[in-house]
Amino acid sequence: MTHIQQTITDILQNLPGHTKLVAVSKFHPSQAIEEAYAIGQRIFGESKVQELSAKYEQLPKDIEWHFIGHLQTNKVKYIAPFIGMIHAVDSFKLLQEIDKQAAKVERNIPCLLEIHVAQEDTKFGFSFKDCKEMLDKGEWKSLKHITIAGIMGMASNTDNMEQVRSEFQSLKNFFEELKTGYFQDCSSFCELSMGMSEDYPIAIEEGSTLVRVGSMIFGSRTY
Numbered sequence: 184m185t186h187i188q189q190t191i192t193d194i195l196q197n198l199p200g201h202t203k204l205v206a207v208s209k210f211h212p213s214q215a216i217e218e219a220y221a222i223g224q225r226i227f228g229e230s231k232v233q234e235l236s237a238k239y240e241q242l243p244k245d246i247e248w249h250f251i252g253h254l255q256t257n258k259v260k261y262i263a264p265f266i267g268m269i270h271a272v273d274s275f276k277l278l279q280e281i282d283k284q285a286a287k288v289e290r291n292i293p294c295l296l297e298i299h300v301a302q303e304d305t306k307f308g309f310s311f312k313d314c315k316e317m318l319d320k321g322e323w324k325s326l327k328h329i330t331i332a333g334i335m336g337m338a339s340n341t342d343n344m345e346q347v348r349s350e351f352q353s354l355k356n357f358f359e360e361l362k363t364g365y366f367q368d369c370s371s372f373c374e375l376s377m378g379m380s381e382d383y384p385i386a387i388e389e390g391s392t393l394v395r396v397g398s399m400i401f402g403s404r405t406y
């Protein structure tokens with residue numbers, strides 16, 4: 184086994200049944216994805232539209248591509264025909280555009296609402312308050328080509344693992360609050376996307392259903 188394959192195998196061994204691995208392959212070549220694919224990994228995360236489109240063309244069509252980065256509305260059309268899930272929806276405007284582009288290609292695209300819990304203010308995402316305000320308005324209910332499948336968040340970039348844990352806990356609590364308040368009858372509101380290379384074991388303990396692990400599997404990236 185290659186290093187990539189061994190690392191994925193190790194991660195999967197410790198994942199609970201309700202948690203899936205998104206292998207974050209951004210900035211790594213298609214060949215690295217093929218190594219992971221060869222041992223059965225099918226969900227891959229990318230954060231740049233152009234890079235994702237190129238990889239989609241090259242690689243097997245049963246890969247489930249997840250868009251995990253900040254998505255600009257004018258680029259939604261390029262990925263709408265094939266994207267499996269969009270993790271970081273941070274405005275109603277973006278949700279509307281995804282719905283519009285999904286309708287054109289007769290698809291329904293699962294979307295996660297990105298929630299801002301980290302201390303850094305450079306990160307995107309809804310505050311708890313803005314998210315509830317958006318849901319309270321109810322306009323999202325008329326969007327028939329998207330499904331709000333849950334929420335996504337990133338913890339602060341810190342060595343303080345107690346802080347990271349408490350941020351994951353607040354995401355989990357907010358997920359439950361939304362589930363009860365807005366999605367009680369929607370079995371499809373079920374995903375809590377949290378946890379990256381540095382903190383995914385804690386995210387799992389706090390109820391993550393989708394961990395997004397990149398550098399631990401594929402090595403460090405050069406930005």
Ligand SMILES: *Cc1c(COP(=O)(O)O)cnc(C)c1O
Pocket residue numbers: 207209230251252337378379380381395396397398399
């Ligand atoms: C890059 C990225 C990841 C993966 O980060 P690693 O630290 O390499 O595991 C996860 N989530 C998002 C949103 C990312 O942009």
